Amino acid sequence: MAVSISVLSSCLFVFVFILPRLWSRYQFNKKYRLPHVVPGWPIIGNSLDVPFPGGMWGVETARKYGEMYTCYLGGRAIVFLNSSRVVNDLLEKRAAIYSSRPFRPMCQDIMSGGARMLLMPHSDRWRNQRKIMHSILNNRQAETKFIAYQELESKQLVYDYxxxxxxxxLANQRFSNSVIMSVVFGRRAAIDDPELKAILESVAVLAEYLFNPxxxxxxxxxxxxNLPKPLQWWRPAGEAYFKRTRALYKGEYDRLVKKMENGTARPCFAVEVEQGAAKKEFAIDETEKLFVFSTLLEAGSDTSRNAITQAVAAMAAYPAWVIKARAMLDEVCGADAERLPSLSDREGLPYITAAAKECLRWRPFIQTGVPHMLVQDDEYEGYKFPAGTQFCWNAYAIALNEGDYADPMTFSPERFMDADLNNPLKGHWSFGTGRRVCVGYNVGANNIWIAIACLIYCFDITEDPDHPINTLNTNWEIHKEAPFKVKIAPRSQAHIELIKRISIEALTADY
Known part of the structure; x- marks a missing residue:
């Protein structure tokens, strides 16, 4: 009798759980065809296989499976795009249907109150937020209102070095975050700024939740x-994160409102938002407004910091391009340390512009992009993708793809000395793609340009022979310590005197 019950139970399990799934898979395979599916585990797919950060894993997997492959992270199919060709064909040319986001009940609904633009589906609410950001952060605004902040912080940067x-x-961190704090809230940030520290911790937590299944x-x-809320064991942590994050940005917002009331507020994004809302140019509630601010701060803080840190690694590991760049800087700014480079020098220093773009290409700060989601069935080169499929550009794999870049391992600004030199979006994917391109890319590109120019002009940065830089596997994201060791020294006494002279302005500026 016991044997019969056991057999009956096994049969019931097969009929209830196994057969429906096998039938569903048969129907799916009959209708759709995805790129090579990377072998994974039952139910969880490849969730245990993808490390965080996943740059070199993506490189090795792309070498094995080619231009596209499919992973299952949990129950979701993600197609990794491993060449600029397929990224351009799908996420750029077909952006109208490849620009949404997958449902993220934790990161978006719970941790962000449904208000974080980065994770919003392609909707009217997303379009409204993007319109607000674009109107304030467009190229004209970046050139007329925000360059003064970047040039002031570059003076502090060389002093800190x-x-x-x-x-x-830490100097890179303070520079990047003080620029974006100035752009968003009109105030500077110090290295030991408690609000800045809280923001960085918040960004790190969100990144882990976003990229670590x-x-x-x-x-x-x-x-x-769909589980009852009391059974959602992850919910309390997400709700606590939302309250902390909202309170953090509410504090910054309240301080700015007081400055506006007493007439001391500086030109910044938040002031423009307040004025636009008052004129009824757009509608946005307070939580949404706070998360617009958070989106900009999160996008503009670690990205510039990582890119500048990577540029320092490239200066030490590949000195040939630095010699060439320095000769050009000396022609423009004086070989005897006459003045610091400024963003007004860009036209006369195209090689620095190329170096900034190469920095974004060489070791992408986002090692695998935030997935886009397809909103309707689509076909491409024999593949048939169902609506809901996610697509992720494999940033490291593309950067190291010899089909995209000649000698991709080498840091070589020459590759960007072309007709697209002055388009910050052309030649790499670090600012995103399609309709999801970062709206603040002009500010980010200027950050990297001014930092590279000033550091090369003022310092000799060389590799420490006892601690060679592992440029492929360095964890660029860490905050508490330098991700690698280098030797940094002012070029001459004249450069020391220049730094002392020009840094007075930065050391005494307080707003």
Missing amino acids: MTDPENFH LKNICDAFPWLS
Whole structure:
């Protein structure tokens, strides 16, 4: 009798759980065809296989499976795009149907109150936020209102490098975050700024939830959001994060409102938003407004910091391009340390522009892009994709793809000395793609340009022979310590005197 019950139970399990799934898979395979599916585990797919960060994993997997391959992270299919050709064909040329986002019940609904533009589906709400950002952060605004902040912070940057070279990573962090804090809220940020520290911690937590499926089971298996709230064990952590993040940006916002009331507020994004809302140029509630601010701060802080840190690694590891760049800087700014480079020098220093673009290409700060989601069935080169399929550009794999770039391992600004030199979006995917391109890319590109120009002009940056830089596997994202060791020294006494002279303005500016 016991045997019969056991057999009956096994049969019931097969009929209830196994057969429906096999039938569903048969029907799916009959209708659709995805690129090579990377072998994974039952139910969880490849969730245990993708490390965080996943740059070199993506490179090796692309070498094995070619231009496109499919992973299952939880129950979701993600097609990785491993060449600029397929990224351009799908995410650029077909952006109208490849620009949405997958449902993320944890990161978007719980942790962001449904208000974070980065994770919003392609909707009217997303379009409204993007319109607001674009109107304020367009190229004209970036050139007329925000360059003054970047040039002031570049003076502080070279001072910090001169006085504390071992903590160059903190100088990069302070520069990047002080620029974006000035752009968004009209105030500077110090290295030990408590609000800045809280923002960085918030960004790090969100990144882990976004890119680490082991940390975020709910987004990996969205159907779990249908459980009764008391059974959603992840929810309290997400709700606590939302409250902390909202309070953090509400504090910054309240301080700015007081400055506006007493007439001391500086030109910045938040002031423009307040004025636009008052004139009823657009409608946006407070939570949404706060998360617009957070989106810009999060996008503009670590991205510029990482890119500048990577540029320092490239200066040390590939000195040939630095010699060439320095000769050009000396022609424009004087070989005897006459003045610091400024963004007004860009036309006369095209090689620095090319170097900034190469920095974005060489080691992408986002190692695998935030997935786009297809909103309707589509066909491409024999493949048939169902609506809901996610597509992710494999940033490291593309950067190291010899089909995209000659000698991709080498840092070579020459590759960008072409007709697209002055288009910050052409030749790499670091600012995103299609309708999801970062709206603040002009500010980011200017950050990298001015930092590279000033550092090369003022300092000799060389590799420490006892600590060679592993440019492929360095964890660029860490905050607490330098990700690699380099030797940094002012070029001459004249450069030391220049730094002392020009840094007075930055050291005394307080707003």
